[in-house]
Amino acid sequence: METSTANLPQRPPAADPGQDNVARLVLKGTDQSGIVAATTDELARFGANIVSLDQHTSDPAGGRFFQRTVFTLPNLSAVIEDLRGALGTRLANFGLEWELIEARKQxxxxxxxxxxxxxxxxxxxxxxxxxxxxxxxxxxxxxxxxxxxxxxxxxxxxxxxxxxxxxxxxxxxxxxxxxxxxxxxxxxxxxxxxxxxxxxxxxxxxxxxxxxxxxxxxxxxxxxxxxxxxxxxxxxxxxxxxxxxxxxxxxxxxxxxxxxxxxxxxxxxxxxxxxxxxxxxxxxxxxxxxxxxxxxxxxxx
Amino acid sequence: METSTANLPQRPPAADPGQDNVARLVLKGTDQSGIVAATTDELARFGANIVSLDQHTSDPAGGRFFQRTVFTLPNLSAVIEDLRGALGTRLANFGLEWELIEARKQxxxxxxxxxxxxxxxxxxxxxxxxxxxxxxxxxxxxxxxxxxxxxxxxxxxxxxxxxxxxxxxxxxxxxxxxxxxxxxxxxxxxxxxxxxxxxxxxxxxxxxxxxxxxxxxxxxxxxxxxxxxxxxxxxxxxxxxxxxxxxxxxxxxxxxxxxxxxxxxxxxxxxxxxxxxxxxxxxxxxxxxxxxxxxxxxxxx
Amino acid sequence: METSTANLPQRPPAADPGQDNVARLVLKGTDQSGIVAATTDELARFGANIVSLDQHTSDPAGGRFFQRTVFTLPNLSAVIEDLRGALGTRLANFGLEWELIEARKQxxxxxxxxxxxxxxxxxxxxxxxxxxxxxxxxxxxxxxxxxxxxxxxxxxxxxxxxxxxxxxxxxxxxxxxxxxxxxxxxxxxxxxxxxxxxxxxxxxxxxxxxxxxxxxxxxxxxxxxxxxxxxxxxxxxxxxxxxxxxxxxxxxxxxxxxxxxxxxxxxxxxxxxxxxxxxxxxxxxxxxxxxxxxxxxxxxx
Amino acid sequence: METSTANLPQRPPAADPGQDNVARLVLKGTDQSGIVAATTDELARFGANIVSLDQHTSDPAGGRFFQRTVFTLPNLSAVIEDLRGALGTRLANFGLEWELIEARKQxxxxxxxxxxxxxxxxxxxxxxxxxxxxxxxxxxxxxxxxxxxxxxxxxxxxxxxxxxxxxxxxxxxxxxxxxxxxxxxxxxxxxxxxxxxxxxxxxxxxxxxxxxxxxxxxxxxxxxxxxxxxxxxxxxxxxxxxxxxxxxxxxxxxxxxxxxxxxxxxxxxxxxxxxxxxxxxxxxxxxxxxxxxxxxxxxxx
Missing domain, CATH: 3.40.50.170 (Formyl transferase, N-terminal domain)
Known part of the structure; x- marks a missing residue:
C-alpha cells in the first residue's frame, strides 16, 4: 500500500542541526586519581569546549568510576579519529572501558x-x-x-x-x-x-x-x-x-x-x-x- | 524525672470544638438496593445534616457495599443512643456491619x-x-x-x-x-x-x-x-x-x-x-x- | 483525499456495553437537610442500585450542596422519563439545579x-x-x-x-x-x-x-x-x-x-x-x- | 529552667568523621575551554581523588560556566592552603569566582x-x-x-x-x-x-x-x-x-x-x-x- 507521509506537513528535522559538532565521551572502570584530569586535558588540547560533565564514584575507597562528558568541537567529523587515537593513548594505563560518540549519529x-x-x-x-x-x-x-x-x-x-x-x-x-x-x-x-x-x-x-x-x-x-x-x-x-x-x-x-x-x-x-x-x-x-x-x-x- | 509540659506555651486544643455535634456512620456488607436511602432517610428524620457522604460498590452485580457518612446533629450526645437504636431497626434486614461514632471521641x-x-x-x-x-x-x-x-x-x-x-x-x-x-x-x-x-x-x-x-x-x-x-x-x-x-x-x-x-x-x-x-x-x-x-x-x- | 480508516483493525467499541443501564444524577444548590434521603429514596422506589455516591457540603452552616450519584436501573431508557418526572416532583421544594444523564449517551x-x-x-x-x-x-x-x-x-x-x-x-x-x-x-x-x-x-x-x-x-x-x-x-x-x-x-x-x-x-x-x-x-x-x-x-x- | 539535653541518649555525631579529608571546589564565570581540565589537573597533581563532579554551561556559545567538584585528599587540612594558592595561580586567567570549602567545617x-x-x-x-x-x-x-x-x-x-x-x-x-x-x-x-x-x-x-x-x-x-x-x-x-x-x-x-x-x-x-x-x-x-x-x-x- 501507499503510505501518506509525503503529504505530511513539514516538521522540524529529527536531528537538531546544532548537534553537528557535539560528541559524548562515556567512561567506566575502577576508580583512580587523575581520570577526569586526563580526559578533560586531552579534550582541551583539541580545542573542545565541555558543555556538561557528570562524574560518579560508587565508593571513594576503591569503588567504580563513571563519567559522561558532552563537548563541542569545531569540525568534529574531521578530527574525531585523531581525538579517539589520542584518548586511547592517554587513557591506556587506566584500564577503562570507554566510548566516544557523535551526537548527530542517532x-x-x-x-x-x-x-x-x-x-x-x-x-x-x-x-x-x-x-x-x-x-x-x-x-x-x-x-x-x-x-x-x-x-x-x-x-x-x-x-x-x-x-x-x-x-x-x-x-x-x-x-x-x-x-x-x-x-x-x-x-x-x-x-x-x-x-x-x-x-x-x-x-x-x-x-x-x-x-x-x-x-x-x-x-x-x-x-x-x-x-x-x-x-x-x-x-x-x-x-x-x-x-x-x-x-x-x-x-x-x-x-x-x-x-x-x-x-x-x-x-x-x-x-x-x-x-x-x-x-x-x-x-x-x-x-x-x-x-x-x-x-x-x-x-x- | 519531672516533665516540663506545665511550662509549655498554650497550643490549640487537639479536639476541634466544632466537632461536638459531628458524627460518622460507617457501613459495609453485601450490595443491595435501598441502603443509602434507608440510612439517609433515618438521619433526615432525626434532623441531621449530611456534611459528606462517600459510597462505593465493588461490583454492581452482587458486589460489596461500603458507605461513610459524616453529619451534624444538634445535641448529638443527647440523642445518639436513640439514633443508634432507630438505625438498628431500620437496617436490620440488610445484614450489614455498621458503626456510629462521635467525632469528638478521639x-x-x-x-x-x-x-x-x-x-x-x-x-x-x-x-x-x-x-x-x-x-x-x-x-x-x-x-x-x-x-x-x-x-x-x-x-x-x-x-x-x-x-x-x-x-x-x-x-x-x-x-x-x-x-x-x-x-x-x-x-x-x-x-x-x-x-x-x-x-x-x-x-x-x-x-x-x-x-x-x-x-x-x-x-x-x-x-x-x-x-x-x-x-x-x-x-x-x-x-x-x-x-x-x-x-x-x-x-x-x-x-x-x-x-x-x-x-x-x-x-x-x-x-x-x-x-x-x-x-x-x-x-x-x-x-x-x-x-x-x-x-x-x-x-x- | 481518501481516509484509510476502513482498513483499520478492529478496536473495542468506545461505548462500554455495560453502560447501557447506567445513569448519573448530579445536583447542586443550597445545603439543607434531607436532599440525599429524598434522591436516594426516589431511586430506590424505581429499583435503582447505587454504584457510587459522592456528596460534599462547602460549609455545614448554610453552605453549598453538591451530589453525584451513579446508579444502574434495568430498562433505563424505558423508565428514565418517568424517573425524571418523579425526581422533579420530589426535589421541587429544595430549589436545586440538577441533571439526570444516561452514561451511554457520550x-x-x-x-x-x-x-x-x-x-x-x-x-x-x-x-x-x-x-x-x-x-x-x-x-x-x-x-x-x-x-x-x-x-x-x-x-x-x-x-x-x-x-x-x-x-x-x-x-x-x-x-x-x-x-x-x-x-x-x-x-x-x-x-x-x-x-x-x-x-x-x-x-x-x-x-x-x-x-x-x-x-x-x-x-x-x-x-x-x-x-x-x-x-x-x-x-x-x-x-x-x-x-x-x-x-x-x-x-x-x-x-x-x-x-x-x-x-x-x-x-x-x-x-x-x-x-x-x-x-x-x-x-x-x-x-x-x-x-x-x-x-x-x-x-x- | 534547666534544659535536659545532658540526659539525652547518645546520637551519632552530626559531623560524619568520614568528611575529614573531603573538600568541595565551586566555580562560576564565563564559559571558556579548559577550565575543567585546569582544575582537575591541579587536583590530580595534589593527589586528590574526585568523588563527584557536576558541570553545567548555560549556552555552549558564550554562556555561563558552573562547576562543583567534591574530592578527597589525604591530610587535607595540612595542604589546603597550598592547594588554594596553586588553584589561584592556575585559574588566574579565567576570571572566575571560586571557592574551596572543607566539608568538615559545617x-x-x-x-x-x-x-x-x-x-x-x-x-x-x-x-x-x-x-x-x-x-x-x-x-x-x-x-x-x-x-x-x-x-x-x-x-x-x-x-x-x-x-x-x-x-x-x-x-x-x-x-x-x-x-x-x-x-x-x-x-x-x-x-x-x-x-x-x-x-x-x-x-x-x-x-x-x-x-x-x-x-x-x-x-x-x-x-x-x-x-x-x-x-x-x-x-x-x-x-x-x-x-x-x-x-x-x-x-x-x-x-x-x-x-x-x-x-x-x-x-x-x-x-x-x-x-x-x-x-x-x-x-x-x-x-x-x-x-x-x-x-x-x-x-x-
Missing part, C-alpha cells in the same frame, strides 16, 4: 510490539516531533493489528507470527531483520518470551517495559495481582533485558496513585500512561548515552 | 517504637499541633532511648525489653498496658515480631509501617535490597497487621525518586521521610474512620 | 487546535482505544497542518483561518459548525482569542489547556517566563473558559520537576507531556459528569 | 521563627539525627512561644519582639547576634519584613520559605487566595531573600494535590508538610554547597 532502533499501541505510538510520535533523538527503522510484531498506524509514519512494519510452537523460526526471522541494522531493540509491550539465544545473537541492548513497579509483581498479570493485593500505587519499569526474566538492570521507574475505585481494567488503562512515559524516558536516556550499565544496576546521568 | 492510641524516632516524633508533633485527631496515651518501647523525647510531650513511656528469648513475658506486660486502654496500636518502626496470640488478645486494630513499597522487598533489610536491585524509587507502606508478616491490608503507600548516587545509608535517611509521612497519613485516615477493611484490602474514603 | 466534542499536535493526538488516541467516554465529532483549526493526522481517525477536519483581522468571520463559521452539534468544545492549544460573544453563543462548556500552573504565568509565553524566573517546577492547567482570560474555574492541574539544565525549548517539550495529561484528565472528568462548577471554582468528584 | 546557622513550629522542629531534629550538615547555633524569634522546644535541643533561643513600630531596634539587636557568628540565616516562617538594610548588613545568605508555589500567590495569605482561586495543587518555595519581596532566586519548590474538600485551615495544615520538606531540602543543598546563584536564578547540583 541510534537505529527496532521496536517490537504485540497488540497494545500506547508505547509504540508514543515513541513514533516523539521521533516525528524531533524530540526523541532516535531513528526508528522498523517495527516488528507478532500481530498484524498495528501495521496501518506504523506505516502512516513511513516506517516498515514486519509481521512475524510468534508463539511457543514456532519460537525458533520467528526469532531466526527477527534476527535476519535486526542484525547489523539496529543499535537497540525496544520491547514496547511485546508479549513473547525472548530467548537467551536471541539476546546473545542480536548483539545489541534490548530495553523492555514491564507493567509493574519491579520487583513487585514479577511475571504475568501484574495489574490483576495489584488489585488483589490492594496496593495504593501502580507503576511501570523500563529495564535492560537479560536472560533472567524481569531481573535486568532498571533504567527508569514511575508510579501513580490508585484506590479501591479502579477495577483491573481501570488499572490497565491508567497504567498504560505510566508505561509509555517510563519507556519513552528510558529510550531517550539510552539514546543520549546517559545510561551506564554496571553489573545489574545502572548509572543514569 | 481514639486512644498506643505507639510502639524501638530506637528510630522519626515516625514517633511526627505523630507526637502532629497531635500536639492539633492536626491529628488522636489521643496518644502511651508509648511502649523495647529500648529506653526515646523516653526523654516522649516524656517532654507529657506522655508516659514504658520500657519493656523484648527479644526472641522473652517474647511471651514482654507481650504479657504489653497486653496489660493496652487492654481496655487503647483503641489502636501503632507500630512506628517497632523492630520486634508481633505474635498471632498478641494480635488476637490485643483486640484492637494494629497499624504497622513497612519501610518498602510492598509487596516489593518483603522482610528485613529492604533498603539494602533496594540498593542491590538498583531501583529508581523507594517507598513505604502502612498496613494493618495480620498474622501474615507484611501481608496485611494496605492503607497508604508512597514513594520518592532515588538514583545511583544514594548509598544504603542515604536510602534509609530519605526513606525515613516517606515512612513518617505515610504512617501519619494512615493513622489520620484510620482515626477519622475513613478506612474500611474488606478481607485483605481496604477502602479509603 | 458527549459530542469539537476539538479546536492550531499547530501543536500533542493534546489533540492524545485525545484522539484515547477515544479510539475506548478509554475516553467521548465522541469527538470534529476538529477545527486555524491552520491546515494537522488535517492528515485527524482524518486518519475518520474525523472531519475544518480549516478556518483566524486572526485578529478576521475574528468575527471566523467565529461565525465556527458557530455554524458547533451550534446544536456538540456538547463540549475543547481548546487543545488553540492559539486564538475566544470572544465573550462566541462563548455565549456557543452555549456549551469550553475547556482550555493553559501551559502553566495557573495563576502563575498568566498570559503568553509562560515557559519563557518560567525560565527567566528560575522555577523548579512547571505545570499545566485545564480550566473552563470564561470571559476573563486564564481566570476560569480550574478542573485539573499538574506539574513536573525541572532544573537549570532545561532550556526554554526543553521546557516546552517536557511541558507538553503535562499539558496532554492534564487536558485528557479534565475532559474525561467532565464527560463523566464528575465536575460541578460553583462560581469560579469546581468540585471534582 | 556552616553556622541562625534560624528565625515566629509561632509556627513545623519548619523549625524539622531543621533541629534533622541536625540532631546527623542528617543535616549544619550547625544551628541560635534561634531568634519575635515570640516567646517556642523557647522550650528549642532549648530542649540545647540551642540558645533569643526572644526579640518585633513589629512595624520597632523594626529598627529589633533588627539592630538581631544584627548584633548574627554578625560574625553565622554563615547563613534561615527564615523558618518568620512573619516579619526583612529590610534591605538588614540584608546588606547581615552579610550572609538568607533563605526564606514562602508558603506558595511562587510566583503564584505572592504576598500575604497564599492559602486563602489558593482556596478562592480553586487551585488543585498547593506548594511551597524556598528562595534566597533579596530586597524584592518573594522575588529572590528559587532553590527548591514542591507541591501536593488538594481538592474542594480542604478548607483554608486544611490547606494550611497540609501545606505545612510541604513547607518543612522544601525548606529542609533547600538548607541541606545550600550547606553542601550545591547551590550556585547566577543573577536571579540558581544552579542546584
Amino acid at each position: 541510534k537505529r532502533v527496532a521496536v517490537f510490539v504485540s497488540k497494545s499501541d500506547h508505547c509504540l505510538l508514543d515513541l513514533l510520535w516523539r521521533q516525528r516531533r524531533g524530540e526523541l533523538p532516535v531513528n526508528i527503522t522498523m517495527v516488528v510484531s507478532n500481530h498484524p493489528d498495528l501495521s496501518e498506524d506504523v506505516r502512516a509514519f513511513g516506517i516498515p512494519y514486519f509481521y512475524i507470527p510468534a508463539d511457543r510452537s514456532r519460537r525458533t523460526e520467528a526469532e531466526a526471522r527477527e534476527l535476519e531483520l535486526v542484525q547489523g541494522n539496529v543499535d537497540l531493540i525496544v520491547l514496547a509491550r511485546y508479549m513473547q518470551i525472548i530467548t537467551e539465544d536471541f539476546i546473545e545473537q542480536a548483539g545489541v541492548p534490548i530495553i523492555n517495559i514491564h507493567h509493574s513497579f519491579l520487583p513487585a509483581f514479577i511475571g504475568a498479570g501484574p495489574y490483576r495481582k495489584a488489585k488483589e493485593r490492594g496496593v495504593k500505587l501502580i507503576g511501570a519499569t523500563a529495564h535492560y533485558v537479560t536472560k533472567d526474566l524481569d531481573e535486568g538492570p532498571i533504567i527508569t521507574q514511575d508510579v501513580i496513585n490508585v484506590s479501591h475505585r479502579e477495577s483491573v481494567t481501570d488499572l490497565q488503562r491508567r497504567g498504560a500512561d505510566v508505561e509509555r512515559r517510563v519507556l519513552s524516558t528510558a529510550v531517550e536516556a539510552h539514546c543520549e548515552d546517559r545510561v551506564i550499565r554496571d553489573g545489574n544496576v545502572t548509572i543514569v546521568f | 481514639k486512644r492510641v498506643a505507639v510502639f517504637v524501638s530506637k528510630s524516632d522519626h515516625c514517633l516524633l511526627d505523630l507526637l508533633w502532629r497531635q500536639r499541633r492539633g492536626e491529628l485527631p488522636v489521643n496518644i496515651t502511651m508509648v511502649v518501647s523495647n529500648h529506653p532511648d526515646l523516653s526523654e523525647d516522649v516524656r517532654a510531650f507529657g506522655i508516659p513511656y514504658f520500657y519493656i525489653p523484648a527479644d526472641r528469648s522473652r517474647r511471651t513475658e514482654a507481650e504479657a506486660r504489653e497486653l496489660e498496658l493496652v487492654q481496655g486502654n487503647v483503641d489502636l496500636i501503632v507500630l512506628a518502626r517497632y523492630m520486634q515480631i508481633i505474635t498471632e496470640d498478641f494480635i488476637e488478645q490485643a483486640g484492637v486494630p494494629i497499624i504497622n509501617i513497612h519501610h518498602s513499597f510492598l509487596p516489593a522487598f518483603i522482610g528485613a533489610g529492604p533498603y539494602r535490597k533496594a540498593k542491590e536491585r538498583g531501583v529508581k524509587l523507594i517507598g513505604a507502606t502502612a498496613h494493618y497487621v495480620t498474622k501474615d508478616l507484611d501481608e496485611g491490608p494496605i492503607i497508604t503507600q508512597d514513594v520518592i525518586n532515588v538514583s545511583h548516587r544514594e548509598s544504603v545509608t542515604d536510602l534509609q535517611r530519605r526513606g525515613a521521610d516517606v515512612e513518617r509521612r505515610v504512617l501519619s497519613t494512615a493513622v489520620e485516615a484510620h482515626c477519622e474512620d475513613r478506612v474500611i477493611r474488606d478481607g485483605n484490602v481496604t477502602i479509603v474514603f | 458527549k459530542r466534542v469539537a476539538v479546536f487546535v492550531s499547530k501543536s499536535d500533542h493534546c489533540l493526538l492524545d485525545l484522539l488516541w484515547r477515544q479510539r482505544r475506548g478509554e475516553l467516554p467521548v465522541n469527538i465529532t470534529m476538529v477545527v483549526s486555524n491552520h491546515p497542518d494537522l488535517s492528515e493526522d485527524v482524518r486518519a481517525f475518520g474525523i472531519p477536519y475544518f480549516y478556518i483561518p483566524a486572526d485578529r483581522s478576521r475574528r468575527t468571520e471566523a467565529e461565525a463559521r465556527e458557530l455554524e459548525l458547533v451550534q446544536g452539534n456538540v456538547d463540549l468544545i475543547v481548546l487543545a492549544r488553540y492559539m486564538q482569542i475566544i470572544t465573550e460573544d462566541f462563548i455565549e453563543q456557543a452555549g456549551v462548556p469550553i475547556i482550555n489547556i493553559h501551559h502553566s500552573f495557573l495563576p502563575a504565568f498568566i498570559g503568553a509565553g509562560p515557559y519563557r517566563k518560567a525560565k527567566e524566573r528560575g522555577v523548579k517546577l512547571i505545570g499545566a492547567t485545564a480550566h473552563y473558559v470564561t470571559k476573563d482570560l486564564d481566570e476560569g474555574p480550574i478542573i485539573t492541574q499538574d506539574v513536573i520537576n525541572v532544573s537549570h539544565r532545561e532550556s526554554v525549548t526543553d521546557l516546552q517539550r517536557r511541558g507538553a507531556d503535562v499539558e496532554r495529561r492534564v487536558l485528557s484528565t479534565a475532559v474525561e472528568a467532565h464527560c463523566e459528569d464528575r465536575v460541578i462548577r460553583d462560581g469560579n471554582v469546581t468540585i471534582v468528584f | 556552616k553556622r546557622v541562625a534560624v528565625f521563627v515566629s509561632k509556627s513550629d513545623h519548619c523549625l522542629l524539622d531543621l533541629l531534629w534533622r541536625q540532631r539525627r546527623g542528617e543535616l550538615p549544619v550547625n544551628i547555633t541560635m534561634v531568634v524569634s519575635n515570640h516567646p512561644d517556642l523557647s522550650e522546644d528549642v532549648r530542649a535541643f540545647g540551642i540558645p533561643y533569643f526572644y526579640i519582639p518585633a513589629d512595624r513600630s520597632r523594626r529598627t531596634e529589633a533588627e539592630a539587636r538581631e544584627l548584633e547576634l548574627v554578625q560574625g557568628n553565622v554563615d547563613l540565616i534561615v527564615l523558618a516562617r518568620y512573619m516579619q519584613i526583612i529590610t534591605e538594610d538588614f540584608i546588606e548588613q547581615a552579610g550572609v545568605p538568607i533563605i526564606n520559605i514562602h508558603h506558595s508555589f511562587l510566583p503564584a500567590f505572592i504576598g500575604a495569605g497564599p492559602y486563602r487566595k489558593a482556596k478562592e482561586r480553586g487551585v488543585k495543587l498547593i506548594g511551597a518555595t524556598a528562595h534566597y531573600v533579596t530586597k524584592d519581596l518573594d522575588e529572590g532566586p528559587i532553590i527548591t519548590q514542591d507541591v501536593i494535590n488538594v481538592s474542594h474538600r480542604e478548607s483554608v485551615t486544611d490547606l494550611q495544615r497540609r501545606g505545612a508538610d510541604v513547607e518543612r520538606r522544601v525548606l529542609s531540602t533547600a538548607v541541606e543543598a545550600h550547606c553542601e554547597d550545591r547551590v550556585i546563584r547566577d543573577g536571579n536564578v540558581t544552579i542546584v547540583f
Whole structure:
C-alpha cells in the first residue's frame, strides 16, 4: 500500500542541526586519581569546549568510576579519529572501558510490539516531533493489528507470527531483520518470551517495559495481582533485558496513585500512561548515552 | 524525672470544638438496593445534616457495599443512643456491619517504637499541633532511648525489653498496658515480631509501617535490597497487621525518586521521610474512620 | 483525499456495553437537610442500585450542596422519563439545579487546535482505544497542518483561518459548525482569542489547556517566563473558559520537576507531556459528569 | 529552667568523621575551554581523588560556566592552603569566582521563627539525627512561644519582639547576634519584613520559605487566595531573600494535590508538610554547597 507521509506537513528535522559538532565521551572502570584530569586535558588540547560533565564514584575507597562528558568541537567529523587515537593513548594505563560518540549519529532502533499501541505510538510520535533523538527503522510484531498506524509514519512494519510452537523460526526471522541494522531493540509491550539465544545473537541492548513497579509483581498479570493485593500505587519499569526474566538492570521507574475505585481494567488503562512515559524516558536516556550499565544496576546521568 | 509540659506555651486544643455535634456512620456488607436511602432517610428524620457522604460498590452485580457518612446533629450526645437504636431497626434486614461514632471521641492510641524516632516524633508533633485527631496515651518501647523525647510531650513511656528469648513475658506486660486502654496500636518502626496470640488478645486494630513499597522487598533489610536491585524509587507502606508478616491490608503507600548516587545509608535517611509521612497519613485516615477493611484490602474514603 | 480508516483493525467499541443501564444524577444548590434521603429514596422506589455516591457540603452552616450519584436501573431508557418526572416532583421544594444523564449517551466534542499536535493526538488516541467516554465529532483549526493526522481517525477536519483581522468571520463559521452539534468544545492549544460573544453563543462548556500552573504565568509565553524566573517546577492547567482570560474555574492541574539544565525549548517539550495529561484528565472528568462548577471554582468528584 | 539535653541518649555525631579529608571546589564565570581540565589537573597533581563532579554551561556559545567538584585528599587540612594558592595561580586567567570549602567545617546557622513550629522542629531534629550538615547555633524569634522546644535541643533561643513600630531596634539587636557568628540565616516562617538594610548588613545568605508555589500567590495569605482561586495543587518555595519581596532566586519548590474538600485551615495544615520538606531540602543543598546563584536564578547540583 501507499503510505501518506509525503503529504505530511513539514516538521522540524529529527536531528537538531546544532548537534553537528557535539560528541559524548562515556567512561567506566575502577576508580583512580587523575581520570577526569586526563580526559578533560586531552579534550582541551583539541580545542573542545565541555558543555556538561557528570562524574560518579560508587565508593571513594576503591569503588567504580563513571563519567559522561558532552563537548563541542569545531569540525568534529574531521578530527574525531585523531581525538579517539589520542584518548586511547592517554587513557591506556587506566584500564577503562570507554566510548566516544557523535551526537548527530542517532541510534537505529527496532521496536517490537504485540497488540497494545500506547508505547509504540508514543515513541513514533516523539521521533516525528524531533524530540526523541532516535531513528526508528522498523517495527516488528507478532500481530498484524498495528501495521496501518506504523506505516502512516513511513516506517516498515514486519509481521512475524510468534508463539511457543514456532519460537525458533520467528526469532531466526527477527534476527535476519535486526542484525547489523539496529543499535537497540525496544520491547514496547511485546508479549513473547525472548530467548537467551536471541539476546546473545542480536548483539545489541534490548530495553523492555514491564507493567509493574519491579520487583513487585514479577511475571504475568501484574495489574490483576495489584488489585488483589490492594496496593495504593501502580507503576511501570523500563529495564535492560537479560536472560533472567524481569531481573535486568532498571533504567527508569514511575508510579501513580490508585484506590479501591479502579477495577483491573481501570488499572490497565491508567497504567498504560505510566508505561509509555517510563519507556519513552528510558529510550531517550539510552539514546543520549546517559545510561551506564554496571553489573545489574545502572548509572543514569 | 519531672516533665516540663506545665511550662509549655498554650497550643490549640487537639479536639476541634466544632466537632461536638459531628458524627460518622460507617457501613459495609453485601450490595443491595435501598441502603443509602434507608440510612439517609433515618438521619433526615432525626434532623441531621449530611456534611459528606462517600459510597462505593465493588461490583454492581452482587458486589460489596461500603458507605461513610459524616453529619451534624444538634445535641448529638443527647440523642445518639436513640439514633443508634432507630438505625438498628431500620437496617436490620440488610445484614450489614455498621458503626456510629462521635467525632469528638478521639481514639486512644498506643505507639510502639524501638530506637528510630522519626515516625514517633511526627505523630507526637502532629497531635500536639492539633492536626491529628488522636489521643496518644502511651508509648511502649523495647529500648529506653526515646523516653526523654516522649516524656517532654507529657506522655508516659514504658520500657519493656523484648527479644526472641522473652517474647511471651514482654507481650504479657504489653497486653496489660493496652487492654481496655487503647483503641489502636501503632507500630512506628517497632523492630520486634508481633505474635498471632498478641494480635488476637490485643483486640484492637494494629497499624504497622513497612519501610518498602510492598509487596516489593518483603522482610528485613529492604533498603539494602533496594540498593542491590538498583531501583529508581523507594517507598513505604502502612498496613494493618495480620498474622501474615507484611501481608496485611494496605492503607497508604508512597514513594520518592532515588538514583545511583544514594548509598544504603542515604536510602534509609530519605526513606525515613516517606515512612513518617505515610504512617501519619494512615493513622489520620484510620482515626477519622475513613478506612474500611474488606478481607485483605481496604477502602479509603 | 481518501481516509484509510476502513482498513483499520478492529478496536473495542468506545461505548462500554455495560453502560447501557447506567445513569448519573448530579445536583447542586443550597445545603439543607434531607436532599440525599429524598434522591436516594426516589431511586430506590424505581429499583435503582447505587454504584457510587459522592456528596460534599462547602460549609455545614448554610453552605453549598453538591451530589453525584451513579446508579444502574434495568430498562433505563424505558423508565428514565418517568424517573425524571418523579425526581422533579420530589426535589421541587429544595430549589436545586440538577441533571439526570444516561452514561451511554457520550458527549459530542469539537476539538479546536492550531499547530501543536500533542493534546489533540492524545485525545484522539484515547477515544479510539475506548478509554475516553467521548465522541469527538470534529476538529477545527486555524491552520491546515494537522488535517492528515485527524482524518486518519475518520474525523472531519475544518480549516478556518483566524486572526485578529478576521475574528468575527471566523467565529461565525465556527458557530455554524458547533451550534446544536456538540456538547463540549475543547481548546487543545488553540492559539486564538475566544470572544465573550462566541462563548455565549456557543452555549456549551469550553475547556482550555493553559501551559502553566495557573495563576502563575498568566498570559503568553509562560515557559519563557518560567525560565527567566528560575522555577523548579512547571505545570499545566485545564480550566473552563470564561470571559476573563486564564481566570476560569480550574478542573485539573499538574506539574513536573525541572532544573537549570532545561532550556526554554526543553521546557516546552517536557511541558507538553503535562499539558496532554492534564487536558485528557479534565475532559474525561467532565464527560463523566464528575465536575460541578460553583462560581469560579469546581468540585471534582 | 534547666534544659535536659545532658540526659539525652547518645546520637551519632552530626559531623560524619568520614568528611575529614573531603573538600568541595565551586566555580562560576564565563564559559571558556579548559577550565575543567585546569582544575582537575591541579587536583590530580595534589593527589586528590574526585568523588563527584557536576558541570553545567548555560549556552555552549558564550554562556555561563558552573562547576562543583567534591574530592578527597589525604591530610587535607595540612595542604589546603597550598592547594588554594596553586588553584589561584592556575585559574588566574579565567576570571572566575571560586571557592574551596572543607566539608568538615559545617556552616553556622541562625534560624528565625515566629509561632509556627513545623519548619523549625524539622531543621533541629534533622541536625540532631546527623542528617543535616549544619550547625544551628541560635534561634531568634519575635515570640516567646517556642523557647522550650528549642532549648530542649540545647540551642540558645533569643526572644526579640518585633513589629512595624520597632523594626529598627529589633533588627539592630538581631544584627548584633548574627554578625560574625553565622554563615547563613534561615527564615523558618518568620512573619516579619526583612529590610534591605538588614540584608546588606547581615552579610550572609538568607533563605526564606514562602508558603506558595511562587510566583503564584505572592504576598500575604497564599492559602486563602489558593482556596478562592480553586487551585488543585498547593506548594511551597524556598528562595534566597533579596530586597524584592518573594522575588529572590528559587532553590527548591514542591507541591501536593488538594481538592474542594480542604478548607483554608486544611490547606494550611497540609501545606505545612510541604513547607518543612522544601525548606529542609533547600538548607541541606545550600550547606553542601550545591547551590550556585547566577543573577536571579540558581544552579542546584
